[in-house]
Amino acid sequence: MHQLKTNHRMWQFEPILLMCTLYLLATSVVAAPQVHETxxxxxxxxxxPWSKRDGTGYANDVVVAAFKEMAVDVQLKVVPYARCKYMVLNGTSVACFNMSWLPEFEGRIKMASQPIYTVNNDMFESINAPLPKSPKSPCTLPPGTVVGTVRGYEYSPQATAxxxxxxxxxxADSDVQNLRKLAARRLSAALIVTNDLEAKEQKARQAGTEDVVRFAFNCGLSAATIGFSLTHPxxxxxxxxxxxxxxxxxANGVLKQIHMHWFPSQPVVRP
Known part of the structure; x- marks a missing residue:
């Protein structure tokens, strides 16, 4: 009789034990780490400061962090912009940044829904050979003026006009090259991408030309982001x-942290 009572108690506990086991298995599945892709x-x-030659930069950190949230480890391949743009246009690369929209991208590239940053399209001149300026239309130059631009860059409508x-x-391959050519009087002007987080003459300092070239006038703004190939699978x-x-x-504050890391003295302003 005692044995029967003991067996009866065991039968009572078996469903409870089974439920506990299933619960533990379920929670272990939920808690399992996500599978990352590269x-x-x-x-x-x-x-x-958006994307530097050494693979660091504000935009680089933003792109890596955004994909990390989706359990994707991004490997950045640093290349000249013309190659970056060409490879995403022909579908060899899944994405390229920092890009600005052009009508020719229709059906070939789709931009992210939010810009990463906004830049100025600024005309620089030689101090010893200043450009003619029109008060009515600031972004104008006489026909035949030779202006240095960066190969493959997308400029504002005012600049391209x-x-x-x-x-x-x-x-040329970079703004720095164009500023040096301008300083050597091989150009009449140089169309330089600047930003409001640095001094206008920052790239001129980088090129070692700050004593011979200067900002002349603005030719509009461009919003830069990451473009994705529509032909890449x-x-x-x-x-x-x-x-x-x-x-x-x-939403979680990581974007603000990235901004504060790169621009600690500048307020966070959405592009």
Whole structure:
């Protein structure tokens, strides 16, 4: 009789033990670490402080952090911007940054929903050969003026309109190269990408030309972000992951932390 009572108690506990076991198994599955994937993304090499030659920069940190939120480890491949742009256009690379929208990208590249930063398109001149200036239309130059631009860069509509007015754009690999050519009087002007987080003459200092070239006038703004290839098999999937990751780092404070790391004395301003 005692044995029967003992067996009866065991039968009572067996369902409880089974439920506990199933609960523990379920929680262990939920708590398991996410499986990470690795994705290679192209980034330009000469856009400090956004993207530097050594692979660091504000924009680099933003892109890596956004994908990290989505359990994706991004490997950045640092290349000249012209190559970055070409590879995302032909679908060799899933994405490239820092890009600005152009109509020619329609059907080939889709931009992230939010810009990473906004920059100025500024015309620089030689101090000893200043450019003519029009008070009515500040971004104008006489036909035949030779202006240094960076190969593959997307400029503002105001800047690109200069070509229709007969201004000649001459390409180089970087703004620094163009400032040195301007200093050597091999150019009449240089169209330089600047930002409000640094002094206008920052790139001139970097080029060692701050004593011979200077800011002349502004030719509009450009918003820069990451562009995803529509012909790459992972392009749209990567775009959706990045947009969601960006939304998360904006909400959880990571984006603000990145900004404070790179620009500790500047307030956070959304592009």
């Amino acid at each position: 994705m290679t993304i192209m980034v330009e090499d000469a856009a400090a 200069l070509q229709s007015a007969g201004v000649v754009f001459e390409n 992972d392009g749209l999937r990567a775009l959706k992951m990045y947009d969601e990751g960006y939304r998360r780092i904006e």
